[in-house]
Structure formats: C-alpha cells, structure tokens
Amino acid sequence: MSEQQDINVARAAKLDTATLSDALDKHGIAGQCYRIKARGEGFATAGRAYTLLYGPASNPPGTVGDYIDDVPPGSILVLDNGGRDNATVWGDILTEIAHRRGIAGTVIDGVCRDVALCRQLGYPVFSKDHWMRTGKDRVQVEATNVVVNIGDARVQPGDILRGDADGVVVIPREHEAAVLDTAEQIEHAENAIREAVRGGMRLDEARRQFRYHQLQTKGA
Structure with missing residues (x-):
C-alpha cells in the first residue's frame, strides 16, 4: 500500500x-451502508476493507470464523452475511482476537452477538442489529477478499470504510x-x-x- x-x-x-x-x-x-449502525456508544473507525462473503451452510458445514489470523492489523473486517438477522457471524472470541491484533473494526451486513465485550474493550462493531443465535451449522464463509454488499453499498477489498455514530460509508x-x-x-x-x-x-x-x-x- x-x-x-x-x-x-x-x-x-x-x-x-x-x-x-x-x-x-x-x-x-452510493457508498452509504443502509441500516448499518454502531453497536456501542462512541464507536468510530476508519480503515481499508478485508472482505468475507457468507452463504448457507453446506453438508457437512464449513467454518464461520477461522480467518482472523490472516487479517492485517489496521484493516476493517467487512462481513457480508446477506443481511441475515437469524444467525450471527461475529462474537466474543473474534472480538477479543481482533482487538488484540490491532484490527480497526468490524462491519456486518447482518447481526452480531456478545456486544458486551466489544463495548467493554472499545472494539468498534457495526451491524444491522445484535442477537445471540450462532451462525455455526447455519452459514459458512464462501469467499475471502471478494466484492461484497453491505447495506446496499458495494465494497471491494481495499476500499476505505469510515464508521461513526451516524453509521458507515464506503469510499x-x-x-x-x-x-x-x-x-x-x-x-x-x-x-x-x-x-x-x-x-x-x-x-x-x-x-x-x-x-x-x-x-x-x-x-x-
């Protein structure tokens, strides 16, 4: 870069x-991510997109989240879960590791869970909502660093994302x-x-x- x-x-x-x-x-x-909001008070971030595309789980199911060690520090994780609100793709283990590794934040077209820890650590997560139901055996990672959709906005790997109290934009x-x-x-x-x-x-x-x-x- x-x-x-x-x-x-x-x-x-x-x-x-x-x-x-x-x-x-x-x-x-059209870079405004519709309905994507901060999960914690004061969350703000800026960085370049590291994208993941999710799909329905196969049989046997694939993984939901074993990519985290390959993400460069300073990146923003951009998870396209197709807007699903019935299965999460982000939780406390990923929050802890991402925070420790210096990842700049996570943006999800869908829902997350374990918001208490991201608020405690100050790790910025932006999503459509939060709910506790796991994505395990329901969804899986289909592709990494491909073009994705976040709240009707196209995101390519390396695009700049900026998030604050008003939501998220993609440049x-x-x-x-x-x-x-x-x-x-x-x-x-x-x-x-x-x-x-x-x-x-x-x-x-x-x-x-x-x-x-x-x-x-x-x-x-």
Missing part, C-alpha cells in the same frame, strides 16, 4: 460520515482522492458558515457565499 493511501485513511478518519456521505452524493457514488479506492477532497471542502464551508452566522450573517446568505449547495450537488 502506498504512503498516499495510508494518508487517505487518516484523512477519512478526521471527517464524519455525514460529510463523507454528502461528498459521495456529489460524485454520484471506493478508485475515487478516494476526489471524494476526500470534496468532503474536506464541505467541512471547510460548513465551518465558515457557522462562523459567519455567529457573526450575524443570515444563514441563506452564508450558504450562498460559501457555495454550500453546489458542494453537495452532483454536476454543480
């Missing part, structure tokens, strides 16, 4: 998901520089608008002056 790409992860970490979402809209990219690798540039411009404009309004300017005037709507509109 290049130094510039490492810098881009750090840039993403400084921006909130709402600002990044607006920048994605500006570029016509495709091939567009990350442009999206981050736009997001930083939006953040700068929002800060300038706040300062102008505090100084007595009308909000509509401040938004016009700092071209706020153009920054968020595709093609503008």
Whole structure:
C-alpha cells in the first residue's frame, strides 16, 4: 500500500460520515451502508476493507470464523452475511482476537452477538442489529477478499470504510482522492458558515457565499 493511501485513511478518519456521505452524493457514488449502525456508544473507525462473503451452510458445514489470523492489523473486517438477522457471524472470541491484533473494526451486513465485550474493550462493531443465535451449522464463509454488499453499498477489498455514530460509508479506492477532497471542502464551508452566522450573517446568505449547495450537488 502506498504512503498516499495510508494518508487517505487518516484523512477519512478526521471527517464524519455525514460529510463523507454528502461528498459521495456529489460524485454520484452510493457508498452509504443502509441500516448499518454502531453497536456501542462512541464507536468510530476508519480503515481499508478485508472482505468475507457468507452463504448457507453446506453438508457437512464449513467454518464461520477461522480467518482472523490472516487479517492485517489496521484493516476493517467487512462481513457480508446477506443481511441475515437469524444467525450471527461475529462474537466474543473474534472480538477479543481482533482487538488484540490491532484490527480497526468490524462491519456486518447482518447481526452480531456478545456486544458486551466489544463495548467493554472499545472494539468498534457495526451491524444491522445484535442477537445471540450462532451462525455455526447455519452459514459458512464462501469467499475471502471478494466484492461484497453491505447495506446496499458495494465494497471491494481495499476500499476505505469510515464508521461513526451516524453509521458507515464506503469510499471506493478508485475515487478516494476526489471524494476526500470534496468532503474536506464541505467541512471547510460548513465551518465558515457557522462562523459567519455567529457573526450575524443570515444563514441563506452564508450558504450562498460559501457555495454550500453546489458542494453537495452532483454536476454543480
């Protein structure tokens, strides 16, 4: 991975998901992960995707989670369980190992369990919900580091993910520089608008002056 790409992860970490979402809209990219939310107060993360695709268990069933030792530190685990809410693919053993190995977080299109430990350790997990029923003998890993779907957003291995209290966004690798540039411009404009309004300017005037709507509109 290049130094510039490492810098881009750090840039993403400084921006909130709402600002990044607006920048994605500006570029016509559907990178917002629908209904994927933090499982703990204050959870936030940024990193590059290490993806896993799940499917229904075969007979005999395959494994649900024996990949963890191969995941590079700093990665975000991205688990596509097809949105299933009746079987989990993440629990306390994986949380403990991921936390110890310096993995940046886990994002799941589906549900997790054992949320008490991830909250205790401060290990950020984002999913559609949490429930206790195991995925063992119900689902299995079908493929690793392939294109997956998380909350209707396409995720490729190496894409940047950013998660915070508002949810998770995906920034495709091939567009990350442009999206981050736009997001930083939006953040700068929002800060300038706040300062102008505090100084007595009308909000509509401040938004016009700092071209706020153009920054968020595709093609503008």
